[in-house]
Amino acid sequence: MNESQPPPKNIVLIGFMGSGKSTVGRELHQRLGYSLVDMDQVIERRAGKPIAAIFAAEGEEAFRDMETEVLEELMLEVLKEVDAPRRIISTGGGVIGRERNRKLLRQLGYVVWLHAPLAVILDRTGRNRDRPLLHTEDPVARVEALLALRKPLYAEAAHLQVDTAGLDAGELAMGILESARYFFSGHW
Ligand code: S3P
DSSP, X not given: OOTTSOOOSOEEEEOSTTXXXXXHHHHHHHHHOOEEEEHHHHHHHHHTSOHHHHHHHHOHHHHHHHHHHHHHHHHHHHHHOTTOOXXXXXXXXXXXXXXXXXXXXHHHSEEEEEEOOHHHXXXXXXXXXXXXXXXXXXXXXXXXXXXXXXXXXXXHHOSEEEEOTTOOHHHHHHHHHHHHHHHTTTOO
């Protein structure tokens, strides 16, 4: 599949940790009835342990390999099934790190980058300890550094950028659906 062909009608959510991908993903799933693939959950189920434990036991690269594997499998389904089920795909915040992944994401569907203000990200990510990359002495500095590194990569992978500030999940889902309809223009 190349960029000139219309992508399959999946909606792919990307964005930093705490940007609201899972919540908006659930909202889109409810509104559209498309199945919801939460990549972090798929990986945890397969590995039989939480992401923090995967990082601790096998390292970040092994986790990144698992992310690429899930994307490759989703792509394979799209390629082999004429009427592959439509999906909402919610990704982990670091999935855009690999060039291969960025390409796969765009081939999988309409890629929406959710971005939240730094204060919101810090507040949300500060509330739980599930995210191994933030298990450092200075999580704020870590978030800032990762954001600076990743912003251009989210921008490269995304078809649409959405500023989530001040909007609830319902409002965000509505906006995303409108743009997705336009993007797929007439094919839905
Ligand atoms: C990560 C984000 C996490 C999870 C893992 C690594 C990252 O997902 O995939 O902890 O590199 O930003 P969320 O974005 O859903 O928190």
